[in-house]
Amino acid sequence: MVxxxxxxRQLTKMRDIVDEALEDFVQEKMASSQAPAMNLAREVLLxxxxxxxxxxxxxxxEAAGGKEISEVMDLALSAEIIHTxxxxxxxxxxxxxxxxxxxxxxxSHGLAHGIIGGDYLxxxxxxxxxxxxxxxxxxxxxxxxxxASGELLQHEHIGNLATTPEDYYSIIDGKxxxxxxxxxxxxxxxxxxSDEVINSLEEFGWEVGRAFQLVxxxxxxxxxxxxxxxxGSDVHEGKMTLPLIHALTMLHGVEREQLADILQNFSxxxxxxxxxxxxxxxxxxxxxxxIENHVNRALRYxxxxxxxxxxxxxxxxxxxxxxxxx
Amino acid sequence: MVxxxxxxRQLTKMRDIVDEALEDFVQEKMASSQAPAMNLAREVLLxxxxxxxxxxxxxxxEAAGGKEISEVMDLALSAEIIHTxxxxxxxxxxxxxxxxxxxxxxxSHGLAHGIIGGDYLxxxxxxxxxxxxxxxxxxxxxxxxxxASGELLQHEHIGNLATTPEDYYSIIDGKxxxxxxxxxxxxxxxxxxSDEVINSLEEFGWEVGRAFQLVxxxxxxxxxxxxxxxxGSDVHEGKMTLPLIHALTMLHGVEREQLADILQNFSxxxxxxxxxxxxxxxxxxxxxxxIENHVNRALRYxxxxxxxxxxxxxxxxxxxxxxxxx
Numbered sequence: 001m002v003x004x005x006x007x008x009r010q011l012t013k014m015r016d017i018v019d020e021a022l023e024d025f026v027q028e029k030m031a032s033s034q035a036p037a038m039n040l041a042r043e044v045l046l047x048x049x050x051x052x053x054x055x056x057x058x059x060x061x062e063a064a065g066g067k068e069i070s071e072v073m074d075l076a077l078s079a080e081i082i083h084t085x086x087x088x089x090x091x092x093x094x095x096x097x098x099x100x101x102x103x104x105x106x107x108s109h110g111l112a113h114g115i116i117g118g119d120y121l122x123x124x125x126x127x128x129x130x131x132x133x134x135x136x137x138x139x140x141x142x143x144x145x146x147x148a149s150g151e152l153l154q155h156e157h158i159g160n161l162a163t164t165p166e167d168y169y170s171i172i173d174g175k176x177x178x179x180x181x182x183x184x185x186x187x188x189x190x191x192x193x194s195d196e197v198i199n200s201l202e203e204f205g206w207e208v209g210r211a212f213q214l215v216x217x218x219x220x221x222x223x224x225x226x227x228x229x230x231x232g233s234d235v236h237e238g239k240m241t242l243p244l245i246h247a248l249t250m251l252h253g254v255e256r257e258q259l260a261d262i263l264q265n266f267s268x269x270x271x272x273x274x275x276x277x278x279x280x281x282x283x284x285x286x287x288x289x290x291i292e293n294h295v296n297r298a299l300r301y302x303x304x305x306x307x308x309x310x311x312x313x314x315x316x317x318x319x320x321x322x323x324x325x326x
Numbered sequence: 327m328v329x330x331x332x333x334x335r336q337l338t339k340m341r342d343i344v345d346e347a348l349e350d351f352v353q354e355k356m357a358s359s360q361a362p363a364m365n366l367a368r369e370v371l372l373x374x375x376x377x378x379x380x381x382x383x384x385x386x387x388e389a390a391g392g393k394e395i396s397e398v399m400d401l402a403l404s405a406e407i408i409h410t411x412x413x414x415x416x417x418x419x420x421x422x423x424x425x426x427x428x429x430x431x432x433x434s435h436g437l438a439h440g441i442i443g444g445d446y447l448x449x450x451x452x453x454x455x456x457x458x459x460x461x462x463x464x465x466x467x468x469x470x471x472x473x474a475s476g477e478l479l480q481h482e483h484i485g486n487l488a489t490t491p492e493d494y495y496s497i498i499d500g501k502x503x504x505x506x507x508x509x510x511x512x513x514x515x516x517x518x519x520s521d522e523v524i525n526s527l528e529e530f531g532w533e534v535g536r537a538f539q540l541v542x543x544x545x546x547x548x549x550x551x552x553x554x555x556x557x558g559s560d561v562h563e564g565k566m567t568l569p570l571i572h573a574l575t576m577l578h579g580v581e582r583e584q585l586a587d588i589l590q591n592f593s594x595x596x597x598x599x600x601x602x603x604x605x606x607x608x609x610x611x612x613x614x615x616x617i618e619n620h621v622n623r624a625l626r627y628x629x630x631x632x633x634x635x636x637x638x639x640x641x642x643x644x645x646x647x648x649x650x651x652x
Contacts, residue, residue, distance in 0.1 A: 024466060037475045089445060093438035112419035112481045115441065119448065120474035126452040127467025134457055141453025145355075148446035149363045155438045221353075301559075 005315045011055070018054040021073050022046065022080065029124075037120040040105065042115055045121070047083055048100055050058070050210065053079040053183045056317060060184040060201045062310035063302075066191030074189060075136070078128035079183040085121035085146055087174070088114060093155070094237055136186045143182040150174020159238035161248055161260055168242050169210070176216075177209030200301045204314065207298035211321045214291045219243035219324070221278065235266050235274065242290070247281035255280065291322055333642045337381070340639070342623040344380040345603030347399050347555060348372065348406065366431065366439055371410055371447070374426055378538065379405040379509045386510040386527045388636035389628075401462070401516060404454035405509040411447035412429075412473055412501070414440060420563055421479070424588070462512045469508040473639035478498020485564035487574055487586055494568050502542075503535030526627045530640065537647045540617045543567035545650070547604065561592050561600065568616070573607035581606065621648055 026045060054076035054179040061072040090096070091104040092114045098104060105115025129140045132314040157163045162309045185202035193201075221243055234241050244263065251259055259277045262270050276286060298318040302311050352371060355364040380402035387398040416422070417430040418440045424430060432440025455466045480497045483489045511528035519527075546560040547569055560567050570589065577585055585603045588596050604610060624644040628637050 031378075034471050034475055036478050037471060040478070045548060085348040086327075086445075089441050093441055113478070114414050115419055115444075116474050116477050118441075120471060120478075122445065122448050123467060123474060123493075126448075126456065127463065127471070130452065130463035130467060131460055132455040137453065137456035141456060144449040145360050145363060145446060145453070148442050148449060149360055151361050151442050152439070155442070162637070214331075282511070 005307070007288055007313060009075055010309070011316065014055045014058055017058070017069070018051045018076060019082070020105075022054075022077060025077055025097050025292075034120075037116070040109065040117045041084075041121050044088055044099075044105055044117070045081065047102055049084075050079075051080060052317070053083055053179060056071040056180065056205065056208070056314065057183040057187040059310045059314045059317070060187040060205075061191045063305055063308050063314060064188035064191035064193035064201060066193075072187050072190050074128040074131055075183070075186055078125045078140070079179060081121050081128065082125035082144060082147075083179060085118045085125060086151070086278050088118035088121060089299050090151070092118075094233075096178075096233070099126070126205070126227070132186070132190065139182050139186055142222060143178045146174040146178045150176075152268065154239065157240050159264070161263065163240035164246055165242065165245055168240065168245055172210060172213040176213040177206045180209030180212065181205030197305060200304045201210060204298050204301040204318075207301065208318050208321060209295045210296065211291050211294035211318070212324075214242060215286055215321055218284070218287045218291070221275070222284065232266075232268070234253070234270065235263070243278055243283040243287050246283040246286045247278050251277065295319060295322055331558050333639060335477060336635070336639055337642065340381045340384055341377050343384070343395070343407070344377045344402060349379075350402060351403055360446075363442070366435065366443045367410075367447050367450070370414055370425075370431055370443070371407065373428055375406075375410075378404060378643070379409055379505060382506065382531065382534070382640065383509040383513040385636045385640045385643070386513040386531075387517045389631055389634050389640060390514035390517035390519035390523050390527060391632075392513070392519075398513050400454040401509070401512055402450045402456055403493065404466070405505060406449050407454065408451035408473075409505060411444045411451060412477070414444035414447060416477070418444075420559075422559070458512070458516065462515055465508050469504045472500040472504045474500075476502075476504070480565065483566050485590070486566060489566035489571055491568065491571055494566065494571055498536060498539040499532070502539040503532045506535030506538065507531030524629060526630045530624050530627040530644075531549055533620045533627065534644050534647060537620035537624065537644070539652075540568060540613055540620065541647055541650050544569060544610070544613045544617070547601070548610065558592075558594070558597065561589070564589075569604055569609040570614050572609040572612045573604050574610070576607040577582050577603065617648055621645060 015044050022045065026038060030042070032038075057072060057076040057079055058069060061069065066072060073212070087099065088105050091099055092106045092111065096104050097107045105117050109117070126140075126144075128136065130137055150173065153174065157167055157171070170222070181202045181249045182205070183247055184205035185198050188201045189200040217234060217239075218241075220232060220241065235244070247259055248256065248263075255277060258273070262274050262277070266274075277294050295318050299315055302315050302318075348371065352364060352368045355361070356368070358364075383398060383402040383405055384395060387395065392398060404547075413425065414431050415512050418432045418437065419423055422430050423433045430440070431443050435443070452466070452470075456463055476497050476499065479493065479500065483493055483497070507528045508531070510531035511524050514524040514527045543560060544567075546558060546567065549557055561570075573585055574582065581603060584599070588603070592600075621644050625641055628641050628644075631637050
């Protein structure tokens with residue numbers, strides 16, 4: 001039995017391994033003709049972040065029986081770098097001025113640098129992932145196309161009060177859960193695992209990814225300002241997250257009208273009003289219950305794997321996602 | 327000896343083959359979960375364009391001894407799709423409202439769709455290119471990173487009257503000549519050619535690509551409005567193209583000051599003034615001479631290849647680039 005303290009230490013170690021590999025990669029590019037582009041990209045790449053995707057890729061690789069972690073490192077970095085690329089571009093069209101408490105790339109360097117910086121990160125991510133065989137490249141390409149589809153769908157549902165839970169799941173599967181699933185399944189493929197193991201790890205990724213995004217969206221409504229971005233960003237941007245979709249379905253009459261009015265004419269002074277209505281509708285509990293369900297399903301997929309330290313650590317990552325503070 | 331008429335017919339046929347493959351690819355994605363993203367992307371992908379990069383990839387493949395054109399088609403499409411991705415993003419930060427006479431993606435659909443549409447195109451391009459072996463993926467990744475570096479460099483030299491011809495060549499090598507060179511060299515690698523043949527085709531690509539961009543930049547100053555974008559776009563955007571760099575070097579005293587003033591405070595009513603100064607400095611002839619040199623070098627690289635219909639057609643593409651009207 002792994003103790004909680006040792007679990008924490010091992011997860012921190014994993015993250016340090018990822019950070020170190022990322023720093024080495026950045027240094028290598030800084031010494032090349034790509035220095036000006038990397039100079040821009042490293043600002044966001046090395047600005048912190050929990051590195052969930054690459055850490056899960058490393059753990060999935062080990063849980064799938066992989067031995068030599070260097071074999072999976074390019075995939076892990078690729079997952080983190082492509083994720084960062086999407087953040088840089090998201091921040092542009094969401095007009096976000098800060099991320100993790102720091103100015104966003106386009107806010108400090110302008111639109112052109114933001115777009116090109118994001119493009120450069122995409123290229124780096126693809127270059128790293130493209131080294132693997134066709135099975136992996138196909139999954140990566142499909143996943144990244146689905147990120148774009150998810151972002152598009154999200155954008156098209158901005159301010160749309162008729163957004164359904166199915167729409168919401170299409171959006172988060174595309175932009176978040178898919179990349180988690182692909183990081184885990186591709187790591188298992190690289191480890192030479194059986195189809196059953198690859199499939200279990202992929203499903204684990206889907207479930208953890210969904211839990212992860214649900215927590216993210218819940219924290220936007222319940223979190224504090226220490227998260228590095230202002231509370232209620234999603235509401236300000238008109239993003240239809242699950243608690244809002246749920247409340248719009250559950251409330252009726254005057255309360256439904258009041259909620260619709262708040263969402264369509266949101267300002268910070270209506271914050272308490274919004275939170276009261278979401279509480280009344282039971283939307284926070286509903287979201288928490290769904291998060292619980294996704295985490296439990298993720299844990300069940302792990303149980304089908306051979307016992308290993310790595311799978312225990314993955315279980316810990318899944319459980320922690322519930323109490324995450326971004 | 328291939329007649330001019332038959333050359334024209336064969337080049338048109340090549341372009342038709344590319345167009346057809348591109349349409350098939352679009353159709354395939356339209357029938358998948360990627361339909362919404364492709365619906366956006368196909369607007370620009372099928373909006374015309376001369377298809378120079380993919381046509382040269384097919385020809386280079388044949389000139390290098392390749393037989394089965396389907397082997398190189400994904401590479402050819404990848405080159406065109408990545409090129410289109412860069413155009414979509416360029417148009418955003420250049421604030422271009424039209425391209426090829428049609429509204430740009432962001433102009434008709436907004437910023438988010440423009441950014442995501444471009445990202446999706448990048449993903450598609452990488453997915454197609456990523457199917458090849460590591461040697462090709464590495465070249466592609468390097469080339470795309472250099473596109474970003476070139477764009478960045480160009481942006482950083484906006485309005486900078488001290489821009490040197492070396493800066494200019496770094497910019498165009500990154501954003502244009504590199505992709506031509508990589509399309510040709512990777513096609514030769516896929517054909518299983520020798521290192522000498524691969525190298526000759528790569529150098530051909532560099533030289534044609536440079537000629538191509540020099541012509542593009544010259545046409546911005548001399549072309550007519552039929553090109554689909556307004557004459558003088560580069561001057562309006564403060565882009566330091568070679569004729570301007572040359573004139574700033576050649577002119578002295580009052581005329582140099584007048585030119586600097588025009589470039590720093592440009593408006594359409596100063597057009598004739600600008601053209602007179604460029605003529606006086608001999609900058610048009612200078613650019614034409616450099617174009618001639620690049621085309622001739624490109625032709626010499628072809629001469630080192632075994633004689634083939636494909637290499638004759640490539641020579642024709644190189645020669646035509648001189649008299650191109652966009």
